[in-house]
Amino acid sequence: MAPRHFLRLRDLERDELERVLARAAELKGLRRAGRDPKSLAGKVLAMIFEKASTRTRVSFEAGISQLGGTALFLSPADTQLGRGEPIEDTARVLSRMVDLVMIRTFGHERLERFAAHAGVPVINGLSDSFHPCQLLADIQTYLEHRGPLAGRVVAWVGDGNNMANTYIEAADLFDFQLRLAVPEGYEPDAELLARHADRVVLTRSPAEAVAGAHLVVTDTWASMGQEEEKARRERDFAGFRVDHELMARAAPDALFMHCLPAYRGREVTAELLEDPRYSVVWDEAENRLHAQKALMEFLCGALG
Ligand code: CP
Ligand code: NVA
Numbered sequence: 001m002a003p004r005h006f007l008r009l010r011d012l013e014r015d016e017l018e019r020v021l022a023r024a025a026e027l028k029g030l031r032r033a034g035r036d037p038k039s040l041a042g043k044v045l046a047m048i049f050e051k052a053s054t055r056t057r058v059s060f061e062a063g064i065s066q067l068g069g070t071a072l073f074l075s076p077a078d079t080q081l082g083r084g085e086p087i088e089d090t091a092r093v094l095s096r097m098v099d100l101v102m103i104r105t106f107g108h109e110r111l112e113r114f115a116a117h118a119g120v121p122v123i124n125g126l127s128d129s130f131h132p133c134q135l136l137a138d139i140q141t142y143l144e145h146r147g148p149l150a151g152r153v154v155a156w157v158g159d160g161n162n163m164a165n166t167y168i169e170a171a172d173l174f175d176f177q178l179r180l181a182v183p184e185g186y187e188p189d190a191e192l193l194a195r196h197a198d199r200v201v202l203t204r205s206p207a208e209a210v211a212g213a214h215l216v217v218t219d220t221w222a223s224m225g226q227e228e229e230k231a232r233r234e235r236d237f238a239g240f241r242v243d244h245e246l247m248a249r250a251a252p253d254a255l256f257m258h259c260l261p262a263y264r265g266r267e268v269t270a271e272l273l274e275d276p277r278y279s280v281v282w283d284e285a286e287n288r289l290h291a292q293k294a295l296m297e298f299l300c301g302a303l304g
Pocket of ligand 2: 126161163219220222223260261
């Protein structure tokens, strides 16, 4: 049977995502009680990182260890991938040795090519187009603090990047309205926007996007691989910083999220990021661990 992959959020059906999230909450409770199940005993996860990471690397590595498995960290610097071995060959070879592969890379088509040749599940640990694991953690975090996002309004303020694209898919799968405030020239994927036009509104005004919203989300103005555009982006994103004044326009019980790393004073003020009345970024980061443990169980057929 062909393996299931998680390259984008919609690779899982709604009910499957809900099962993963329910299990994530359960795994969080079990961890707190010191009772991690050994549900992935003997399983090996290969992690290919073509970009830097703190949260993704540590949450996958710690997560599979807690469930009784092992992780291998592979970087282009010390594998044959960095010397030009085709990704298709790497996929076929790794599939004969490990049980799961996680990849963080640039072009999304690299992930698709890898998955097309893999005999084991492949997880997107972030590509230029999507960051679906982060969305699992974000949804889990909102659920914990405020309940389901269904019927609510989410405001995205900033770059129409991989996270924004993933929020568009999430709006459809989790049944919420998404308002994206994005400067001209930084729009998310046009095809995705068109496909989900019933749920997603694009504006140039952060104030308009945030008005009455239940969740306000932002991310860095310059993603990995865009380091040289930093100065230009800082000019173009002036007016898109999330601060207390902007949050005051949101619903009274609105939350603030950021996938991190955050650049204080740029996309978000230090005061808002550190304000526990709104900011749930540390829970959001922790939930990467629990959500991905549940995801790995699901993909390995170990989730009920
Ligand atoms: N949010 C996130 O994916 O963080 P890392 O880049 O540290 O993995
Ligand atoms: N959009 C950011 C997210 C980092 C976790 C990036 O791609 O660098």
